[in-house]
Amino acid sequence: MTTVDIVKNDTIQKVTGPINYNVKNPVVKLMKVMEDASFFAEDLGAYLADSLQYLFPFSHLDLYGPAGNDQDILNPELQDNKTDFQKQNIKDFLLTDTYLVRGWVTIGDWTGPFIKFSYSGDPDSYLSKASGHKLTSYICLWASIQGKMMKESVRVPYNESTNRYEVEIWGYPDMDLNTRLSTKGKDALIKGTIISRPDLVTGSITDFAREGLDDKNMYNVAPENTMHPIRPLNISVAWTDHTKTCWDSNNGNNYNYSFDMILRGWNNFMQAGVSGSPHGGTGFLHYRNLLSNYKTFSRMDELSRPLQSWMFDANGKKGNQQVVKEEEFLTVEYVDLHILKSECAIGIHRHRDNQEIFFLLNGKAFMVMGDWNKFPGRERAFEIRTLMPGSFTLLKAGQLHALVNALDIDATLLMFGGYD
Known part of the structure; x- marks a missing residue:
């Protein structure tokens, strides 16, 4: 991963005071774009609404700088405030045609x-x-x-x-x-x-x-x-x-x-089966393998993370202190439970090193993910999919992400992750 392009081509602004996120919020703007894109050529009832997946490429981001005393550190390679998860919120974006x-x-x-x-x-x-x-x-x-x-x-x-x-x-x-x-x-x-x-x-x-x-x-x-x-x-x-x-x-x-987007759940699984007397118990267990580093999935690399010299590894080391250049696992340093009230949305933001899992326990939500910098082989874009109870996404290091409660009832979210 390189961060040079993001510094040169996008705008990073210092946080100089309280921000009113209720005015011109970028996640609200993106939801309006998704709504406008949800007009189709056949009667709407023909489309399976929860299956719809949106891709909105963007050409420019406006990012707020880090919070607190690090607001002058605009180069992501130097943003090492683990307490704030090396977080930057998105102020605005420009979509392509x-x-x-x-x-x-x-x-x-x-x-x-x-x-x-x-x-x-x-x-x-x-x-x-x-x-x-x-x-x-x-x-x-x-x-x-x-x-x-x-x-x-x-x-x-x-x-x-x-x-x-x-x-x-x-x-x-x-x-x-x-x-x-x-x-x-x-x-x-x-x-x-x-x-x-x-x-x-x-x-x-x-x-x-x-x-x-x-x-x-x-x-x-x-x-x-x-x-x-x-x-x-x-x-x-x-x-x-x-x-x-x-x-x-x-x-x-x-x-x-x-x-x-790495999305897993009841309908998005790697392997399924039935196990009799599971682990020495009784009856039958119905399983679905969702993420794995074992057996035939050992080199899928979904749980792995390549390390750059400026990134923290799982032990908080960086640069010449790192022992490996790729970690073939997901580190868990925190486990959080969130309740998103009606009209609540987690805003579009990114972490430099962090990998996270967003697991929806109940309700319905729109998950937003995207690249904050240019990767080889694909344009930068916001990808939006629907999370249903029992489904989750895996966020890779540095990915933009947001979550929007899609219903008028509470949505319960389990989050866990690590690396920073």
């Missing part, structure tokens, strides 16, 4: 994956400026989804109601999609807002039905499924105007996005 959504959609007896691609229709978008503000009723998308490339670009029509260019690519495998859609969906199919491309978006929800999965490594079950519960989904994207002469393609390198 693109966002993506994936999830499950149901039509008749079929439930399968879709991906929504959306691009800004504002005149100040990159593509509008590149075309001399001459964008028409559609632009074009080129994408590679988990290595499956489009042979030709896809037309993406303009949506007046959202002021965006939008297309949903469905994995519906048959030729009768038109007969299964509602009136709204039929109109979207004609317009091109819905297209069926099972060669690009693949799989069915039945791939992960519990029956028959005992003792199987889930990484090897339907690995090409676009909604695989534990495999990351990597997508490469470029946009062009209708003439295919003006491009928004990251200077020809294309934009690389990744749905890669």
